Amino acid sequence: MLDKVAASWKATVLTLHPDMFPGSLGLSLAGRALEKGTWELEKVDIRDFADDKHRTVDAIPFGGGAGLVMRPDVVDAALNSVADNGSPVIYLSPRGRLLDQDLVKKLAAGPGVTLLCGRYEGIDQRVLEAREVIEVSVGDYILSGGEPAALILMDAVIRLLPGVMGNRESADEESFELGLLEYPLYTRPAEWQGRKVPEVLTSGHHEKIKQWRQEQAEEITRERRPDLWAEYLVKRNDTKLGR
Known part of the structure; x- marks a missing residue:
């Protein structure tokens, strides 16, 4: 049903x-x-x-x-x-x-x-x-x-119904969509109370940014949700084996 x-x-x-x-x-x-x-x-x-x-x-x-x-x-x-x-x-x-x-x-x-x-x-x-x-x-x-x-x-x-959210890509990158918790988010100003935005995010290098976000999502999921992390590892391994 x-x-x-x-x-x-x-x-x-x-x-x-x-x-x-x-x-x-x-x-x-x-x-x-x-x-x-x-x-x-x-x-x-x-x-x-x-x-x-x-x-x-x-x-x-x-x-x-x-x-x-x-x-x-x-x-x-x-x-x-x-x-x-x-x-x-x-x-x-x-x-x-x-x-x-x-x-x-x-x-x-x-x-x-x-x-x-x-x-x-x-x-x-x-x-x-x-x-x-x-x-x-x-x-x-x-x-x-x-x-x-x-x-x-x-x-x-x-929020998943067609036309409700304006940015489909944003929804695809949210927590749980790919089996991981979401990576940290930053916006302006570039420095706030002595804390700077990670340099990679201002580099303009899209591939490095993508890699950094993936690594951050994996690290946060591994630390905070070991249950999700275990499921993610199984799915990732099945994908590599073509299952």
Whole structure:
């Protein structure tokens, strides 16, 4: 499902707090792209699908424990209201697969995504299984709800959509695109508080600059992200062997 390609991209967000969207995505490049229709946003208030006068969406967990759990019948009704255009349904959860650049690229190439934002202790497992929901985590930490995580995922995807970013080359050189963290960046003035820009960057020698940036990216990745460095070495070795 994640590999399906389409000509347009739409984010459908199921949430108890629809006013949190588009949030920061209504500004800058993403905001202009939203105004131009490069991407669409649909907000669905899960509470609208509660069937009692108090609009109750949660209940105490079976088996005991702290907190409340979002009810499967209410969440399922909210999902039923969303048109099926082949988009994956993603539940933002700390136990999900880690959001990485490869997944971001796959989502950007598809028709869009339906994002399910949990609150309280989470969502009843049965509706996640019945709907074959994909669980995705934005990192090993706990947030107050799925909304901030949804905004992170959307931001990462939207910037890759055609026409959103002005400089494609810039995107290609960013962290994770080539399996490495990005090299250090410098701009004017050439000297600041006694610190000078590396001489190679002012040499005008493009090949030496390219080599310096590659070396810096490798060194930073090796020191700060040994996990990425190990993966990079495997891929580089496979490339040399023609695999």
